[in-house]
Amino acid sequence: MKKVLIVGAGLAGSYMAYAMGKKGYEVSVLEKRPDPRKTNYGSGRSINLVVSHRGWTAFAYAGIEEAIRKIVVPAYGRQIHDLEGNETFFQYNIEGKAIHSISRSELNKTLVELAEALPNVSVTFDAFCEHVDFSTGTAHFSIGQETLSIQADLIVGADGAGSAVRGAMMKQPRFNYSQDFIDSGYKEVHIPAAEDGSPQLNIDALHIWPRREFMLMGLANTDNGFTGTVFAPFDGEYGLDHLPTGKDGLRYFEKYFKDAIPLIPDLEEQWENNPTSALACIRCNPYHWAGNTMLIGDAAHATVPFYGEGMNGSLEDVRVFLELLDEHGDSDMNAVLDRYTELRVPAGNALVDLSLRNFIEMRDLVADPSFQLRKRIEQKVQKNHPDKWTPLYTQVKFTNIPYHDAKAEGERHDRIMAQILAIDGIEERWDSDEVEQEVLRLLTEMA
Ligand SMILES: Cc1cc2nc3c(=O)[nH]c(=O)nc-3n(C[C@H](O)[C@H](O)[C@H](O)COP(=O)(O)OP(=O)(O)OC[C@H]3O[C@@H](n4cnc5c(N)ncnc54)[C@H](O)[C@@H]3O)c2cc1C
Structure with missing residues (x-):
């Protein structure tokens, strides 16, 4: 088994490209978006993410922990903001350990760069996967007006929640799949650093304004700014569907997140212009097909972001798979992929359940x-x-x-x-x- 084709150069795909490349495989990655180093990175996607122990374990496994540590901001606990503007800090863990906030675009660019620097890894952008033929182990792409078909020993669907690779599996008998949207969505607002460059909020914390049915969350960026995210139902008087204008957004903040208003000078403008996005959970089983194709990351188990574990669980998929290869070798891929599904389907399902559970905890129970x-x-x-x-x-x-x-x-x-x-x-x-x-x-x- 020598040729690996990875569909999608997002977080899981680019990490896997690097790690498989280091093991000596010939890796081709094809990504539908333009090169993230040359364009504005995917607007409408979350701006920053939390890296937890599972993410660090994966980075350490591939030997890139130090490179990633340079671009993170630690948070040692939750800072809760109540309706009156009082703040309480709850440390995460008695040993004072931290979770780490990281810019999605910085991380993705770093991983793509690391992967591309290996002589046996190639990354092609603007290449859209249309279909996978399991009988021949071939994936078909369109690149502008051209088409391209690539045959590989292993095809990896790292193409996110709307996965084309999983789409091909869904046409197969006895492949199980479900997708459920929750009735809440999210909108991001940027909280800049103060004029003197200092942070306007405690930089050591993940900030939460829990308000039962909805919440505002603030996650630090390396420039001392924060990304604020409102998670709220679409329906109801203060539902996101009923707050389309900047004035609506300001009225909403005045009622529920008053202490955050002075932190966001252009709140009205951001509220009106930033997209409102939906959130869904995806489950499927198995995570592989025909002994030559597998799913990793959101393609297998997209989840709501309330545990901040979607990416961490995705990186863990890859680390677990690579450890199976270390243990069993690649001469019997069927057996390795069977074991991968056996280990990761229960993990993926539990990740989805835990994320839904933490939604309740964060917006409701912390108050x-x-x-x-x-x-x-x-x-x-x-x-x-x-x-x-x-x-x-x-x-x-x-x-x-x-x-x-x-x-x-x-x-x-x-x-x-x-x-x-x-x-x-x-x-x-x-x-x-x-x-x-x-x-x-x-x-x-x-x-
Ligand atoms: C608001 C929000 C906040 C989040 N916060 C966190 C967090 O704090 N911590 C955390 O661990 N996770 C978080 N997540 C989840 C995290 O973003 C995902 O779990 C993670 O991005 C999954 O990585 P992936 O590589 O599987 O998918 P993606 O990052 O979505 O990458 C998939 C890639 O495949 C490409 N692609 C798609 N279709 C095709 C095609 N047909 N052909 C070729 N390429 C294709 C896409 O362009 C993309 O680059 C959050 C998610 C959201 C929405």
Whole structure:
């Protein structure tokens, strides 16, 4: 197995191109968009992303961690902004570990550059994949008025949520697929640095203005500005569909995110001109076909962005696949791809479930006193018994525990904490040894 064809030079595709190139494969990448280094990078797509432990593990696996560390901004916790403008900081993790914000375009350009620098990797832009023929292992592209067909030993669908490669699989019998839009969408607004170049918000935090049905989120950029994203339902009085003009946007901010208005001098203009985007979850099974084609990233499991794990999970797909190749070699691709599907379909499904769950947590529960109490109790138990209690958020963002195992453990924690929060006078006694002992007892009972 020597020739690898990757469809899509987004985050997962360009990372895989580099990592496979380093292993000595002959890699061709074909991407429908123009070269991101020469044009304005995909307008309407999220501007920055959170890199978590899984992303770092993938970068470290390929030996490019240091190159990526140069272009990130760390966040050590969530800073919650309430309706009155009060702010509270919640550290993510007792060891003071951070998640990292990164510009999507910087990361994509860096990965494309790294891949292209390898002599055995070629990247072609403006090449749209039309179809894949599994019987011959051939993908067909249109490049302007021309057409191009490429045969390869392995075709990788890294072509995102609207994947053409997955589209070809969907025509096959017994290929399972679902797509569900949620009733909320998002709009981004840029929060610039202050005139003197300093950040207008605490640069060490991910900022959230939770308002039950909707929220504003702020993620730092390397220039001390922040990307603000409003996630909100499309319908209802303050639904995104009913707020088309800049004046509507300002009225909305005045009611719900008042303290953010002075941070965004051109709020009305941005609100009116920036696109409103929809959010969908995609699941499918299997993640490979015919022993010669596989799906990675959003092509396999696009999800809503509320855990900030879509890219991290996509990079993890690639890392897990490469480790399977390390272990088994490439002489029996059928077996490697079977195992890939076996490992990654449950992980992809759990990633989607966890992302939906975190939507509720971020917009709703972080503003809820009993949620905050639960976090305090969990942090105390984790601090005193790190071998027994790892909160779900920590498992997802700061470990490589498979998403489906993290999800199952998180559900066990829910059952335990429901009993703990029902203890009489828990608000006053949460810090007591007695409560801690009860958590430990329930952990054993519900093992
Ligand atoms: C608002 C928002 C915020 C997000 N925040 C985070 C975050 O904080 N952390 C995180 O981990 N994830 C985040 N995500 C998710 C993340 O963006 C995706 O999971 C990630 O981009 C998936 O990478 P990918 O390479 O699979 O797909 P993409 O990045 O979408 O790349 C797919 C590529 O394929 C190309 N392509 C598509 N069709 C074809 C075709 N027919 N022929 C050739 N090329 C084609 C596309 O042009 C594109 O370049 C966020 C998503 C959104 C919407």
